[in-house]
Amino acid sequence: MKRGKVVIHKLEKLIVMNNDEKISTHYRHGNLLTAIQAGLEKQGIRPENASVEDLGPVDEFHIGGRAASIHFLDQLEISPSQTMLDIGCGLGGSARFAAKTYGAKITGIDLTSEYVEVGQRLCDWVGLSQSIELQQGSALSLPFEDASFDGAFMMHVGMNIEDKHVLISEVSRVLKSGAKFGIYDIMKVNDEELIYPVPWATTPETSWVAEPKDYRMALEANGFFVAEENNRYDFAMDFFKKMKAASGAIGGPPPLGLHVLMQQTTAEKIQNMVANLAAGRISPIEMIAIKDA
Numbered sequence: 693m694k695r696g697k698v699v700i701h702k703l704e705k706l707i708v709m710n711n712d713e714k715i716s717t718h719y720r721h722g723n724l725l726t727a728i729q730a731g732l733e734k735q736g737i738r739p740e741n742a743s744v745e746d747l748g749p750v751d752e753f754h755i756g757g758r759a760a761s762i763h764f765l766d767q768l769e770i771s772p773s774q775t776m777l778d779i780g781c782g783l784g785g786s787a788r789f790a791a792k793t794y795g796a797k798i799t800g801i802d803l804t805s806e807y808v809e810v811g812q813r814l815c816d817w818v819g820l821s822q823s824i825e826l827q828q829g830s831a832l833s834l835p836f837e838d839a840s841f842d843g844a845f846m847m848h849v850g851m852n853i854e855d856k857h858v859l860i861s862e863v864s865r866v867l868k869s870g871a872k873f874g875i876y877d878i879m880k881v882n883d884e885e886l887i888y889p890v891p892w893a894t895t896p897e898t899s900w901v902a903e904p905k906d907y908r909m910a911l912e913a914n915g916f917f918v919a920e921e922n923n924r925y926d927f928a929m930d931f932f933k934k935m936k937a938a939s940g941a942i943g944g945p946p947p948l949g950l951h952v953l954m955q956q957t958t959a960e961k962i963q964n965m966v967a968n969l970a971a972g973r974i975s976p977i978e979m980i981a982i983k984d985a
Contacts, residue, residue: 712803714898715852719804731948739817744788750948751785754848755928755976761786764876767980770794774842779831780849784811791823800826832858836866845874851892854900856910864914867983875979879904884973887964916981925975932966
């Protein structure tokens with residue numbers, strides 16, 4: 693019986709590792725730093741003179757960009773004395789914004805090594821490398837000691853993680869008692885199948901969009917109390933409307949934007965995501981939870 697459990701555990705680990713590689717491959721660019729530098733130079737900005745604001749259009753890979761980050765992160769009441777964890781940090785755009793705005797120390801973790809390497813270079817460019825450390829790793833096995841952080845956040849991450857309970861269990865483990873944990877994810881709001889590809893997945897194989905109740909259950913099972921929950925549907929639809937209008941006004945995408953990350957698949961992925969939103973299949977939702985509340 694014990695041998696059978698060991699075999700099952702090994703199979704589960706292999707499945708997780710295989711999914712991790714598929715997800716990392718989905719986001720991998722191959723020449724990302726050069727592409728970002730080219731976008732800056734089109735605007736007459738040298739990398740060493742770039743600001744957090746200059747990088748915002750490309751390094752905030754979630755619905756609403758910087759405006760969404762402000763609305764979301766302000767609710768965490770981050771202070772300069774805190775050390776925060778950014779789960780699924782991507783290029784570290786939200787980490788840089790949080791470090792600059794609130795003065796906190798930020799540690800970021802992401803599956804995609806290219807994002808981590810490029811993100812750390814971007815921190816160097818804007819003079820925040822002393823406040824931010826980005827590293828490659830899995831949110832399902834966080835490489836940190838228990839009670840290491842004063843708070844945590846993740847933005848558009850859970851859609852790539854099947855086991856929300858393990859994810860939130862790991863977050864709970866590394867947070868101090870009383871810490872706030874913010875989630876800003878795309879969640880399911882009806883039973884219809886999604887249209888693919890979308891920004892976080894090419895096919896349903898690596899897409900695990902869950903309902904808000906699934907998040908709440910996982911949070912409550914791991915010692916969290918959900919203090920706030922906000923459906924940002926109207927904000928999202930307005931954001932995409934303005935993005936389309938801005939692109940039309942200049943005859944194409946700006947020098948820096950999400951198209952730099954998604955490359956030739958950008959139009960189809962954004963179109964499908966907006967269609968899924970408009971049909972009421974998904975919505976971006978904020979949750980602010982407190983550990984041991």
